[in-house]
Amino acid sequence: MTALLRTDGIRKAYGGVQALDGATLEVAEGKITGLIGPNGSGKTTLFNVITGYEKADAGDIVFRGKTITNQRPDKVFSAGIGRTFQLSRIFPRLSVEENMLVAAQHKRGKHRARARELLEFVGLERHAELPAGSLSYGQRKLLELAYVLIADPAVILLDEPAGGVNPTLINHIADRIRQLNASGTTFLIVEHNMEFVMGLCDSVTVLASGTVAASGPPDAIRTDPRVLDAYLGSDVEDEPASPEEAADAER
Amino acid sequence: MTLSRDKLPRAGGLIVLLALAIAFPWLFSNPAVTNYGVFAMIFVTVASAWNLFSGYSGYISLGHAVFYGSGAYVMGVAAKAWHLEGTAVFELLPLCALAGAVIAVPFGLVALRVRRHTFIVVTIAVFFIFQLMAFNFSFTGGSSGLSSPFLSWTQASFNLSFYDIALACAVGTIVISWLIRRSTFGLRLRAIRDDEDRARGLGVKTMRVKLSAFVISGALTSLIGAVWFYYETQVQPQTGFDPLFDLTVVLMAFLGGYGSVAGPVLGALLIEPGTLWLNSQPQLSGIAEIVLGAVFLAVVLFVPRGIIPAGGEWITKLRTRGKPAVVPAVAMTKESVPAGTPGGEK
Amino acid sequence: MASQIYQAVVDGILVGGVYALMAVGLTLIFGVLDIINIAQGVLVILGAYLSYSLSTRAHIDLFTGLLITIPVMFIIGVVIHWAFIRRLRGSERTSMTLLVTYAAALIIEGVLYMLYGADNVQLKASYTTSSVHLLGFYLPWIYVYGFILAVVLVLAVYLLLYRSRFGRTIRATMQDETAARLVGIDVNRVSALTFGIGVAVTAVGGMMYGATNAFNANSGYDLISRLLAIIILGGLGSIGGALAASVFMITLESVVTIWEPTWAIAVFYAALVLVLVIRPQGFFGRKEVRAQ
Numbered sequence: 097m098t099a100l101l102r103t104d105g106i107r108k109a110y111g112g113v114q115a116l117d118g119a120t121l122e123v124a125e126g127k128i129t130g131l132i133g134p135n136g137s138g139k140t141t142l143f144n145v146i147t148g149y150e151k152a153d154a155g156d157i158v159f160r161g162k163t164i165t166n167q168r169p170d171k172v173f174s175a176g177i178g179r180t181f182q183l184s185r186i187f188p189r190l191s192v193e194e195n196m197l198v199a200a201q202h203k204r205g206k207h208r209a210r211a212r213e214l215l216e217f218v219g220l221e222r223h224a225e226l227p228a229g230s231l232s233y234g235q236r237k238l239l240e241l242a243y244v245l246i247a248d249p250a251v252i253l254l255d256e257p258a259g260g261v262n263p264t265l266i267n268h269i270a271d272r273i274r275q276l277n278a279s280g281t282t283f284l285i286v287e288h289n290m291e292f293v294m295g296l297c298d299s300v301t302v303l304a305s306g307t308v309a310a311s312g313p314p315d316a317i318r319t320d321p322r323v324l325d326a327y328l329g330s331d332v333e334d335e336p337a338s339p340e341e342a343a344d345a346e347r
Numbered sequence: 348m349t350l351s352r353d354k355l356p357r358a359g360g361l362i363v364l365l366a367l368a369i370a371f372p373w374l375f376s377n378p379a380v381t382n383y384g385v386f387a388m389i390f391v392t393v394a395s396a397w398n399l400f401s402g403y404s405g406y407i408s409l410g411h412a413v414f415y416g417s418g419a420y421v422m423g424v425a426a427k428a429w430h431l432e433g434t435a436v437f438e439l440l441p442l443c444a445l446a447g448a449v450i451a452v453p454f455g456l457v458a459l460r461v462r463r464h465t466f467i468v469v470t471i472a473v474f475f476i477f478q479l480m481a482f483n484f485s486f487t488g489g490s491s492g493l494s495s496p497f498l499s500w501t502q503a504s505f506n507l508s509f510y511d512i513a514l515a516c517a518v519g520t521i522v523i524s525w526l527i528r529r530s531t532f533g534l535r536l537r538a539i540r541d542d543e544d545r546a547r548g549l550g551v552k553t554m555r556v557k558l559s560a561f562v563i564s565g566a567l568t569s570l571i572g573a574v575w576f577y578y579e580t581q582v583q584p585q586t587g588f589d590p591l592f593d594l595t596v597v598l599m600a601f602l603g604g605y606g607s608v609a610g611p612v613l614g615a616l617l618i619e620p621g622t623l624w625l626n627s628q629p630q631l632s633g634i635a636e637i638v639l640g641a642v643f644l645a646v647v648l649f650v651p652r653g654i655i656p657a658g659g660e661w662i663t664k665l666r667t668r669g670k671p672a673v674v675p676a677v678a679m680t681k682e683s684v685p686a687g688t689p690g691g692e693k
Numbered sequence: 694m695a696s697q698i699y700q701a702v703v704d705g706i707l708v709g710g711v712y713a714l715m716a717v718g719l720t721l722i723f724g725v726l727d728i729i730n731i732a733q734g735v736l737v738i739l740g741a742y743l744s745y746s747l748s749t750r751a752h753i754d755l756f757t758g759l760l761i762t763i764p765v766m767f768i769i770g771v772v773i774h775w776a777f778i779r780r781l782r783g784s785e786r787t788s789m790t791l792l793v794t795y796a797a798a799l800i801i802e803g804v805l806y807m808l809y810g811a812d813n814v815q816l817k818a819s820y821t822t823s824s825v826h827l828l829g830f831y832l833p834w835i836y837v838y839g840f841i842l843a844v845v846l847v848l849a850v851y852l853l854l855y856r857s858r859f860g861r862t863i864r865a866t867m868q869d870e871t872a873a874r875l876v877g878i879d880v881n882r883v884s885a886l887t888f889g890i891g892v893a894v895t896a897v898g899g900m901m902y903g904a905t906n907a908f909n910a911n912s913g914y915d916l917i918s919r920l921l922a923i924i925i926l927g928g929l930g931s932i933g934g935a936l937a938a939s940v941f942m943i944t945l946e947s948v949v950t951i952w953e954p955t956w957a958i959a960v961f962y963a964a965l966v967l968v969l970v971i972r973p974q975g976f977f978g979r980k981e982v983r984a985q
Binding site: 405407457461464467468473475479483591594597598601634635637640641644648 | 792803804914969
Binding site: 147148149170173174181185186187188189190194197198199243247 | 544606
C-alpha cells in the first residue's frame, strides 16, 4: 500500500499555542482515512496547512512523492487535493449550477454536462437554478463536495461532512463518499460523529494536542486505551453539543 | 440559437425598448428635452460600465471619475495638440478609451491588492490625485480647464447627433455587460464577490480577473467621458473630476439593482433627469445635494437590493403563491441508504 | 533654510495633534462598528460652523463654546447611528454603511450651504492672530492651545478605552462582536456611544480647523480625504497608528510645502499608495481579519 499523501512532522503555532506539534500521518491511496481527536487537537489546522490556507512553521507535506509544503491553495488544488470546509464555503449568490463551474477551468461545454451529472449524483439537480444561499446546511455540504469533484481531485479532504446534518442526509453523504471511493477517489475525513467515522473509514488516525496519538483500523482504534486518554486526558472541554457551537469554538 | 417560449417575449420587449430609445428625440424634439436624453444615455453608459466591474466583483469603486475626467482631458489635449476640428475629433474616441484602459492598469494593480473599505478609500485617494493634477498642470488649463474644438453642427442636429452617439455607447456597454455576465469570466467575477479566497483556492486567477474587469470598465468610462466633453464643449477640474460623480453612479446602480445588467440602466434613467432638473433650478441651489442624499438614504434603507431584484422576487412570490418555493432535497435519498451505515446520533 | 524646516516640523507636530484627535474618532468608529464614516469631514465643518455661530452671535469664546458644541456633536452622532447605521445588516453592509455616511455628508453639506452660503469664513479670537516666541520658534497661540487640548482629549479617549469599564466593553466589541454579545455586552448601545464619541471629537477638530483655515460647506472633502489617508496609513482600527500617522503625514506635508506648496497635498496620497503597495495593512494594522 502506498501513501498518496503524507505529512511529516508538521508544526504550527499561533502566538504561544502550539496547534500542531510534529503531526505525521499517511493517507493511503484508494482508501478512506478518518482523522479524529478532541476539539483543539489541530485537525482543522492540519487541513489548512495541507491545502495551503495556512503556512506550516516546520515539517513537510508530500503528495504523490512530491513535496508541496506551503504552496498556495490554488496550486495544491490543481495538484489534485480538493477540500471542503467545516462551514461550507459555497458562493451564496451564484446559482447552484454556477457554483459547480467556478472550479471548472477549461472547456465550458464539457463541464456543463459534467456539472449536471455531479449534481444528479449528489441529488441537487432539482435545485440547479436556485441561488446556493437558499440551500440547507446539509445541501451546502453536498454542493461543496460536488463542485470540488468537478476538478477530479485524487484526494478529497472533508471537514466534518456529517456535522449538523440530519440522519437521513448523513446516510446519503456516506453513501456518496463510498461510491466515489469505489471509483478511485481517496478521502481524508475529519469528523466528530464516531459512528460515521467507524462505519466508513478503512483506517483512523487520532490527533491529540497537535500530534498523532494512535493510528490503525477502526476496530483497533475503538479499543485503543491511548484514544480514550486523548479524549479524556486533554485539558479541553467536552465535545460541543451542537455543530453550531463547534463552529463558533473553532472560528 | 433558437428562442424558447420564455425568451421570445423578452427579446420582443428589448426591441420595443430600443425602438423607443431611437425614436425618443423625434418624439420630443425640444432641445431642452433632448439634452436630458443625451445625459440620460451618458449615465446609462457610465452606470453600466461601473457595474460591470463593481457590481459583479463587489469592489465598490468611488474613483471612476478618474476615467471619466481623463477621457475628457485626453480628447481636449489631443485635439488641441493635433489641431483637430469638427467631426474629425470623433476619431480620437478609441484613443480616449485606450487612455482609460492604460490608466486602469497601474490604478488597479495598486488598489486591487486591498479589499473592502481600504479599496474604496484608495479609489478616493487616486481620484483626488487626478483632480489635483488637473488643477495644477499647465496642459490641462488649470482651474479654467479646456474648451472643446469647434463643431459646426446646428443647434437641432447637435443634440440629435450626440444623442445617437451616446445611445450607441450605452447599447454597446449594456451588450458588453450582458456578455460578461453570462460568460465564465463573469461567473468568476461574481464568485470573487461572494468569497474571493475560496475562488482563488479553486484556481480562479483573481487578480487577473479583477484587473481585466477594471480595465474594461475604465476604458468604457473614459470613452463616454470624452463624448460628454465634446457635448458639453468644456471641462474643468471640478466637473471632469467631480466628487459627486461616483456617488451618483453608485446610487443609480443601487437603486436599480446592483450587480444585475438592467438595474444600473433603470437607475440611471430614473436619477439623471432628476438631478439635471434640480441643478437647472437656480433658486434650489444646495437642495440638489440634500435631495440626492435623501434619495440615497431611502434607497439603502428601504430597497437595499434595488428595484429590479426586489420586483423580480415580488413577481415570483405572486406566481408561486400557495406552492412551496423550494422542494426539500432530503426525501429522495431513501432508496440509496446503504445497509449497515449507522445513523446520525452521537 | 534649516530654521524653515524646523519651523515646518514644529507646525506639523502641532497641527498633526489636532488631526490625530479627528482621526482617532474615525478609527475608533471603524474598530467598533466596522464602518468608515465618510461624513467625518463635513461633521468637522459642522463643528466649525457651530463654533462660528456661537462666537459671532452669542459672543461665546471659542474654547468655552466647546462645552456646548461637544455635547451637541455627540448627540448628532448618536442620532445618525440610531437613524441609519443601526438598521444596516447583511452581506453588503460594508459598502452600504459607507454610502449611507456619504449620503449623510451630502445632506449636511447641503444644509450648511443653505444656511451659511458659499463664502469662506474663519473663526476669530485674540489668540488666533497672535504668536508666542518660544525657543526660537514663532508659535501661533491657537496652535499651542489646540495642541494641548488635543493631547488632553486623546489622553482622555485613551484612558476611557484602557482604564474604564466602558472602555473594556468597547475593546471587547472591537475584538469580537459575537463574543461580546455572548458575555452580555449590549453591542447596540456600545456602538451608538462609540459613534457619538467618534463624532464628538469633531467639535474640537472643527473649532481648530476653523480657527486656522478659511472654510465653507465644501471644505469637508479636503478634510475627509486627509483623514482617510491617515487612518489607512496607521492601520484601520489602530488608535496608536492614527496618532503616529497624523503627526507624520501633517509634518511631511508641512515640510514639503516649503518647496512645493501646490503639490504638498499630493504627497499625502502618494505616500498612501506607496505604503499600500509595500504593506497593504498599513503601518500598525493587523491583516484585515474581518475580511469576508
